[in-house]
Amino acid sequence: MPDDVVGLDACATRVIDEPRVEAARAQLLPEDELNDLAQLFRLLGDATRARLLYALLEAGELCVCDLSAATGTPETNVSHALRLLRTAGIVKARRSGRMMFYSLDDAHVRMLLDISREHLRHAKGRHL
Amino acid sequence: MPDDVVGLDACATRVIDEPRVEAARAQLLPEDELNDLAQLFRLLGDATRARLLYALLEAGELCVCDLSAATGTPETNVSHALRLLRTAGIVKARRSGRMMFYSLDDAHVRMLLDISREHLRHAKGRHL
C-alpha cells in the first residue's frame, strides 16, 4: 500500500507534510481536555453571559438583582446564566441573607476577558 | 415614585447597591463590542475548531488536508471551520499552488489559547 495514505483515525487523506502532521498529532490535546476548553470558551461566547462577566470584572461583586439591573437582563436569565458559569468554575457565589453575591472565580478567566477586549480593539478595522 | 425602582432599560427590579450598579452600568461595553467579543469566544468554543486552532498553535502552518489528517476531521468540516475563523480574523490563509496554508493570525488569540489551557490545568479538580 502507498505510504502517503493515512489509515489511523482520519479517512484516507493524502498528507503533504508528513513530519509536521506527525508532530501536530503527537501534541494533540486529549479529547476530554479539548472538550473542557471548548466548553469554557462556549460559556464566554454568549452575549448575555459575556455582559454579566464584564460587569463582574468591573464591579467585583454583585447580587443577582443588581446584575439584572446593571445589564438589563431578566433575573431568571441571570440566574440560569450564573448557574452555568458557576458549575464551570468561572464565577463563585457567596450567600448573604437571601441574596447571592457573585464574582469572578479565576484569575485566568479575568485575563481571558481582558485580552479578548484588547484583541477586539486592535483587530478593529483590519479585516474587510 | 419610589427611588429604589429602576425604570431605564431593565424591568422594575429593586436595586441593592445603587452606586455599584450605576458604576457597572457606566462601564458596560457597547452592544456591538459585546457581540464581537461573544462571537470571538463562540468561535473558539467548538471542539472541532478548537482542535484545529491548537494544531495550528503547535505546528505553525498547515494546509487543509494536513489539518484534516492531523486532527482526524473531514476536509469539508475543516474548510467550513476555517472559513469562519478566517472571516473573524483568527486565522489567515496563504495560497501555494492548489493548496491553502493556514496559520493563526493574531497574537492575542494565541494568548487566549495558551491561557485557557493553563486555566484548565489549574482549575482541574477544584470544583465538585
Next chain:
DNA sequence: CTGATATCTGATTATATGTTCAGATATCAA
C-alpha cells in the same frame, strides 16, 4: 407560624449552528 422577598429550578419553545452531502471552483500536469 405566615407573608414577603430573592433566587432557583424544570419544561417548553424558538432559534442557532455543526455536520453531512453533492457539486462547484481553482490550480496544475500532460
Next chain:
DNA sequence: TTGATATCTGAACATATAATCAGATATCAG
C-alpha cells in the same frame, strides 16, 4: 484543451441551547 487534485460552497438535516414562563426553594420580618 482534458483530467486530476485541493479546496471551497450551498442546502438540508440534526442537534444544541438561550429565552420564557410557571412554580419551587430559601431566608428573613413580624
